[in-house]
Amino acid sequence: MKDPEKLALRSEAYTDFLFGMSAPVIQTEYEVLHLMRQCATQFGFNHFMIARMPFGEQQRFSERLVLSSWPAELVRQYDAAGLFHSSALVERLRQTKLPISGEAALLFGEGIAMVQPGMNRIFSITLHTTYGEPFIVTLFGTRCELERQQAADLCLALLQVFETLERTFDAGISVRDRLSAREIECLRWAAAGKSSDEIATILGISVYTVSSYFKTATKKLDSVNRMQAIARAMRLKII
Numbered sequence: 001m002k003d004p005e006k007l008a009l010r011s012e013a014y015t016d017f018l019f020g021m022s023a024p025v026i027q028t029e030y031e032v033l034h035l036m037r038q039c040a041t042q043f044g045f046n047h048f049m050i051a052r053m054p055f056g057e058q059q060r061f062s063e064r065l066v067l068s069s070w071p072a073e074l075v076r077q078y079d080a081a082g083l084f085h086s087s088a089l090v091e092r093l094r095q096t097k098l099p100i101s102g103e104a105a106l107l108f109g110e111g112i113a114m115v116q117p118g119m120n121r122i123f124s125i126t127l128h129t130t131y132g133e134p135f136i137v138t139l140f141g142t143r144c145e146l147e148r149q150q151a152a153d154l155c156l157a158l159l160q161v162f163e164t165l166e167r168t169f170d171a172g173i174s175v176r177d178r179l180s181a182r183e184i185e186c187l188r189w190a191a192a193g194k195s196s197d198e199i200a201t202i203l204g205i206s207v208y209t210v211s212s213y214f215k216t217a218t219k220k221l222d223s224v225n226r227m228q229a230i231a232r233a234m235r236l237k238i239i
Helices: 004-021 029-042 072-081 088-093 105-114 148-178 183-193 196-203 207-220 224-237
Strands: 045-054 067-068 101-103 121-128 134-141
Touching: 004 045, 029 045, 029 067, 029 148, 072 105, 072 196, 088 101, 088 121, 088 134, 101 105, 105 121, 134 148, 183 196, 183 207, 183 224, 196 207, 207 224
Parallel strands: none
Antiparallel strands: 045 067, 045 134, 101 121, 121 134
């Protein structure tokens, strides 16, 4: 029989957490990232990722990734390995609306050597935007499978975090309106692998002007650097 006092304490902490995540002050992806870290910690996990469900073999993991606490090197290795779209986890999530728990090998497959300490087990679920676009939300840790009530609580928490994240997508519509045509051109060429010098030559402007466009675009996209700005612009379908 479970201790009623422990259940009450868990329920109170969980209620406080849910109240905090519904706060209207959460408006940016960075704030959602912090919220997702809190959610993972609240339920005993170490890392997480949120990615768009892949369709087709040509879509790279980095292009589908929305939020993640993965080490940058792991993202690079997993992206280069091209394992995401064909992973057992993705295939299973396409066939169910229920969460999936298991070994990290479901996601990493033969690339299991890439798994970082504290990432050997996963809890994953597919969540959909208001318009039906599917996203994969996955937590990584070492804990054993969750009890039924814990899993239900976690699913609700992830749903609320995801709803908060979707609000930042809607905010991106106004970002598209604020970006100038030149800023979008610079981001588009950078996403295609062009350097600032090459972009300057292509557009017939100075490297200084290209850097200026990147600086203002990065600020408008609420990003910390050029790469993050490009990634956000791609997610918002601006480029």
